[in-house]
Amino acid sequence: MAGSERTKAQIVADVLNKTLMQLVTRCAKADGVRDYFDIGVIGYGGSGARNALAGSLSQQILNPISAIESNPVRIEERRRKIDDGAGGVVEQTVKFPVWFEPQSNGGTPMCAAISKAAEELAAWCDNHPNSYPPTVLHITDGESTDGSPEQLADGLRQFQTNDGNILLLNLHVSSLAATPISFPANETGLPDQYAKLLFRMSSPLPTHLVKVAQEKGRTVSNESRGYVFNADAAEIVDFFDIGTRPAQLR
């Protein structure tokens, strides 16, 4: 991971927790959590591809966001000091939910993971024909160990709702000491065959995401793909924030 002492597994777990928290927060109102999203997390490693959420969220891959909100594995409480609005300082307790602990184990069965995602999302698209299409955020740190995933990824991107095709965004967490690359428009400059493969597997960024990425100061064009190589932590958060922004949620 560029510019960091923490392990990839720690950073990925932090980013996943933060992203779920941000997504829930967007749907949380004073009168409750609105189910604007369904969310699933598929983890893959030595034991194959499986639901990575715990407790009651482990019963099915996709869960409404209100269920995600209600079922973190734990809630951390942290104290902080804030301005009391009258020139003083008061202490306040802030709560942080945790759904994932860092995990790292051998094997990268990418084909199994993409197949599982495709199976879930094909059914979801059938059941939600008028919804914004699903976004798949795929985080990987290496070479697939169960065959080439390219055709499976092509197949996954073909599923659609009336609002468009599934978006597949790839976040490539590499151990190479190479310069980070965000949302490239072609393969030129990507460091190895795995990076190039993941680039080809990534959806072109739709217009509204191009706009959001530009607002965040990213250099992107209408040819950019949803691929990020060797990103540092801030870029990973950006990647998720951009990738999880539906067109109509205001």
Place this chain on the structure above:
Amino acid sequence: MRLRIDLVASVAKDPKRADLNEDTYSLGEARFALSDGASESYDSRTWARLITQAYELDQGVGVPWVADRVRAYLGSTDFESLSWSKQAAFERGSFATLLGLELAPNGRDVAVLAIGDSLAVHVREGAMLDSFPFRHAEQFDARPQLLSTLAAANDFVGQPDFITNSSITWSVRPGDQILLVTDAVGHWLLACEEALTTLGIVSTDEDFERLVADRRLDKEMRLDDSTVLRIAIDGDESEQQA
């Protein structure tokens, strides 16, 4: 001259869930306010209600006015008792437009204050004389600047050009009308030639509900909470006798 409420109607984004409608308004004697709470907010309805009611009592919107409203909003919540998701959503803030209208002290002008993308329209003999803050439908596509419960997000109120950018004065005559509308209706009024005439013949809540349902169906009107306040300009009795 005096201002008289002629029509007040509002249709929620989901007509079956009027309770989720985040448009709100406050109707005083000579001062009216409309606000559209942003959907992606923790409690924009409470915030919208708070600022419209405050405008009705005091139209002097500026840095102290906004700071007082933010303080009132923050003071009404026990942060530590909230669940983690409500805490996080509370911290993201709540956002709303503010559109205010009042009769100027000279009795011949009306003053409009517009923060965000709610629209005021000046109508004379069925024609649109002017609209504010937008004159073109495409202007609704930009991300609007809204009043927020996050103090830092209201810095624009302290800018020297705030009053110039957010206010306009219209000279009015008896028989004129002022429409105050939220963005879905505003966009439709500026985008569709026949819209003003169509809205002009609406006289009841039910008429407006039907109009919004039909325009949503033919995709002329965006799917959003939709509100109209129609204010008639009446002459004083002495003017009418003269």
